[in-house]
Amino acid sequence: MYTRDVTMRDVAARAKVAVSTVSRVVSNPERIAAPTRERVLRAMRELGYAPPLSRSTTSGSVAMLVADITNPFFFDLIRGSQEQLKAAGFSQLLIDTEESPVVEASSLEAVADSAAGVILTATRLDDAPIRAAAERIPVVCINRAVSGVTTVMMSTRTAMEDAVEHLATLGHRRICYVHGPPVSWSDAERWASCADAGARLGLEVIEVGPHEPSVPGGKAAADDVLDSGVTAVLAFNDLVAIGILQRLSQRGVRVPEDLSVVGCDDTFGADFCNPPLTTLTVPLLEAGRLATTLLLDKLGAADLAAGREASLSAHLTVRSSTGPARTGQLVLGR
Amino acid sequence: MYTRDVTMRDVAARAKVAVSTVSRVVSNPERIAAPTRERVLRAMRELGYAPPLSRSTTSGSVAMLVADITNPFFFDLIRGSQEQLKAAGFSQLLIDTEESPVVEASSLEAVADSAAGVILTATRLDDAPIRAAAERIPVVCINRAVSGVTTVMMSTRTAMEDAVEHLATLGHRRICYVHGPPVSWSDAERWASCADAGARLGLEVIEVGPHEPSVPGGKAAADDVLDSGVTAVLAFNDLVAIGILQRLSQRGVRVPEDLSVVGCDDTFGADFCNPPLTTLTVPLLEAGRLATTLLLDKLGAADLAAGREASLSAHLTVRSSTGPARTGQLVLGR
DNA sequence: TTGAAAGCGCTAACAG
DNA sequence: CTGTTAGCGCTTTCAA
Numbered sequence A, B: 001m002y003t004r005d006v007t008m009r010d011v012a013a014r015a016k017v018a019v020s021t022v023s024r025v026v027s028n029p030e031r032i033a034a035p036t037r038e039r040v041l042r043a044m045r046e047l048g049y050a051p052p053l054s055r056s057t058t059s060g061s062v063a064m065l066v067a068d069i070t071n072p073f074f075f076d077l078i079r080g081s082q083e084q085l086k087a088a089g090f091s092q093l094l095i096d097t098e099e100s101p102v103v104e105a106s107s108l109e110a111v112a113d114s115a116a117g118v119i120l121t122a123t124r125l126d127d128a129p130i131r132a133a134a135e136r137i138p139v140v141c142i143n144r145a146v147s148g149v150t151t152v153m154m155s156t157r158t159a160m161e162d163a164v165e166h167l168a169t170l171g172h173r174r175i176c177y178v179h180g181p182p183v184s185w186s187d188a189e190r191w192a193s194c195a196d197a198g199a200r201l202g203l204e205v206i207e208v209g210p211h212e213p214s215v216p217g218g219k220a221a222a223d224d225v226l227d228s229g230v231t232a233v234l235a236f237n238d239l240v241a242i243g244i245l246q247r248l249s250q251r252g253v254r255v256p257e258d259l260s261v262v263g264c265d266d267t268f269g270a271d272f273c274n275p276p277l278t279t280l281t282v283p284l285l286e287a288g289r290l291a292t293t294l295l296l297d298k299l300g301a302a303d304l305a306a307g308r309e310a311s312l313s314a315h316l317t318v319r320s321s322t323g324p325a326r327t328g329q330l331v332l333g334r
Numbered sequence C: 001t002t003g004a005a006a007g008c009g010c011t012a013a014c015a016g
Numbered sequence D: 001c002t003g004t005t006a007g008c009g010c011t012t013t014c015a016a
Helices: A008-015 A019-027 A034-047 A072-088 A101-112 A127-136 A157-169 A185-201 A215-228 A238-250 A284-298 B008-015 B019-027 B034-047 B072-088 B101-112 B127-136 B157-169 B185-201 B215-228 B238-250 B284-298
Strands: A061-066 A091-096 A117-121 A139-142 A150-153 A174-178 A204-208 A232-235 A260-262 A315-317 B061-066 B091-096 B117-121 B139-142 B150-153 B174-178 B204-208 B232-235 B260-262 B315-317
Touching: A008 A019, A008 A034, A019 A034, A061 A072, A061 A101, A061 A284, A072 A091, A072 A117, A072 A238, A072 A284, A091 A101, A091 B101, A101 A117, A101 A127, A101 B091, A117 A284, A127 A139, A139 A284, A150 A284, A157 A185, A157 A232, A157 A260, A174 A185, A174 A215, A185 A204, A204 A215, A215 A232, A215 A238, A232 A238, A238 A260, B008 B019, B008 B034, B019 B034, B061 B072, B061 B101, B061 B284, B072 B091, B072 B117, B072 B238, B072 B284, B091 B101, B101 B117, B101 B127, B117 B284, B127 B139, B139 B284, B150 B284, B157 B185, B157 B232, B157 B260, B174 B185, B174 B215, B185 B204, B204 B215, B215 B232, B215 B238, B232 B238, B238 B260
Parallel strands: A061 A091, A061 A117, A117 A139, A139 A150, A150 A315, A174 A204, A174 A232, A232 A260, B061 B091, B061 B117, B117 B139, B139 B150, B150 B315, B174 B204, B174 B232, B232 B260
Antiparallel strands: A091 B091
16 A cells, blocks of 8 residues: 555654654755754664655756767767756756667666656667657657657758768769668768769769677778778768778778778767868757757746747757858868 | 645546546556546646656666766776666666766765765765765765775776886986876876886976866867976876877977877777877776676675675775786887 | 545644 | 644555
8 A cells, every 4th residue: 555665654763753853854854953863864774764756856857868978979969968958957867878779768768757858869769669758758859850759950961962072073983881870860861962962973882881880880891891892981970980990000901092981970089080080060069959958948947049949840950050160061181 | 735736636637537547547557448548648748747756767777977978088987887787777877077076066966866876986076075975875986085985996006107117218207297187086196106106217207287187188288298398298098198199299299209198098089099199008897897886786786796805895996807908007009 | 447445655734 | 843633645455
């Protein structure tokens, strides 16, 4: 009958006080004399009493699920969200789903009733569980369209096309794209952009992968790339590109003399790796900010001058709020 | 009187069922016929009913607080902890304290009653709040000694001494150490190691900083380093070292011809930056594992074959469990 | 499968 | 500052 393992009654008995006193120690500690309070707290510890958790204490937080906390791609998404959360007085719970839909599902389950809302970034989940979660708790997705769920998309289409065009200008006729995770929306969009631009420019575009979106994944991809006999490679992201660079260096292939390598996202590492990487910028910070603003809006916890008009549509493509410079720009190796 | 904004009674009325039915929908959904369940769920959504949170749903998680989620130093700490948590069926909550004691304190406060335990890594907090937290919830620190609180320390003393000796062998007579955060235990230990080794070998060792333990921090430090007229620099960590490398490259200073740079921690980026970085390995993965094992031990949630003997002491220095190779080893630039 | 009702854990009003 | 007590939210037993 609604029995807990150890109750306030037990604590009260051990501390020789009334239950109400125990109750007050939990909710209004300052209203209780220090010695009595100490006695009660000690009894709690000894009995292992866990006070009831009021939703208010725990719901001042918003969870952000990321596929790989070790992937710098997520850094600015995290930072952008943090900014907005801090301004609204919320705290951030980060969860690494380790690129696993299973871990992601159980994590989502776990935070669904401890956080006020959830931001799903580059989720590996099917539509169904995402919709199910969205019924229990406010959800915003980044780079994943699910009907009925608010979504922020970062398109890299034009930048990808610029990159392919750039390679064509350099004289490349046969290039390849290294796929990331099969379930990734970004991967699909990036591949489509490559294929389209290649067709338009009369280039032969080969597919390699899928591979893990990580440095080891890139190393694995490098051998496939060399076998394919292309002269340039576009990688799903910078991590993969860096992995390719490392493996090529091991095998004595020179970049860019023998092979051109282009990454994507312009994340941490792209600017100081060797040789410097050509990559595409993506408005990560802005996307993190916007997703969070949209979520806070759902929670009724934001004033939201910015981002309001965007929230009118459930599906939207982020555009940089700081001018056109940072959106999907091609950055040549430095 | 213990009133909630919206209760099961309200939901029951709207869905035209008994409260007990609503209760069952929350705790045993499968015991309720699908149509009734749908009606109840819809009423919940419409009224904004939030089911009571049972501790069990929420306490299957352990929080790890990190000073900067963007700092690769924490990657293996996170991964090591994850491994152990997964094995014990717990989930991980990551919190970025943004190098701020204020944010850290409030985050700690926030998770204290939503997580089963907390791991504090490289905390910027004073002893008092750490001890206070440890009274409410099981706490383990990494790289911070607080009496009465279980701690895992990663000493880099011998590796640091090796590094200084290595520089002396190369002929350097005047070197400097770039400080990280003033409150960091690691910083104090690293500086002490440098100073001792320098004195022993008759080198002049200059202090620079403190600087932010980040790439921008390293860039800022680089100018101070050049002004000091040394021929070699040991940085608090790899991020700072990489920042120094970048700034030196901008100013046309060659590494290692004009100036030797040594980092610390052998983190992501150290192996592919340009020029390659000489750095020190630290048993991060093992420390993350051990700290987590110790915490799970406190929770009575682990079988713990490994790490048991270590837990006998509240303060301990981690030694690599995978042989001597990874502990505090000097890694020359590749 | 569902409802009625009993009873538990907890809080809050009130008295001292 | 603390105990008594009424009463709320919720779960669970029991019966249909």
